[in-house]
Amino acid sequence: MQNLSLNKVNLLFLISMILVISLGSLLQSLSLPIGLLITEVVLIFLPAWYLLKREKINISQSIKFHKTRNSILLVSFLLGMGAWMLDSMIEIFAVQITGYQIPTIPGMVPTNVLQAGLIFLGLAVAAP
Structure with a gap:
């Protein structure tokens, strides 16, 4: 499997962070849900995907998930x-x-086990 050089990865990180800080913050200030989606897909994923395609790296092999001990x-x-x-x-x-x-918004604090479980799944499992 072909690997990217450290310089190319660092350049990708720099470009992505500049895009996130400049355009991403602007998009998210206009509309948080839509801006966040555009930031993650267009400003983070697409530059990485483009670099992998340009360097002719097998994407499915390079991002393969491994079982965690x-x-x-x-x-x-x-x-x-x-x-x-x-x-x-x-x-x-x-x-x-x-x-x-900090005042709590009504409905923000879970009132039963199902709500707490859904919040846990959303924050701890789905977010990473």
Whole structure:
């Protein structure tokens, strides 16, 4: 399998980030859902796809997914829980210092297990 040089990958990253910061932020400020979709597809995916096609790299071989070891999944879960606890402590500390608490929108907090599960799937499984 043919690989890209580090310089080409770094150039792709630079171009993508410039596009995301300039055009992506403008598009997302106009309409968040549509702007986010255009940013991800047009400004991130298409330049990468174009580079792979131009360099004649087999796309299906280069982006093949591999099974993750259970030990990596466990460590990732534990690190995520630790980050969540640290974030919660920082939030409590910030509320104590400032006295400001972010108001919750009605319906934002799950009221049953099904809603909590759907939120978990959306944030933890589908997002990455």
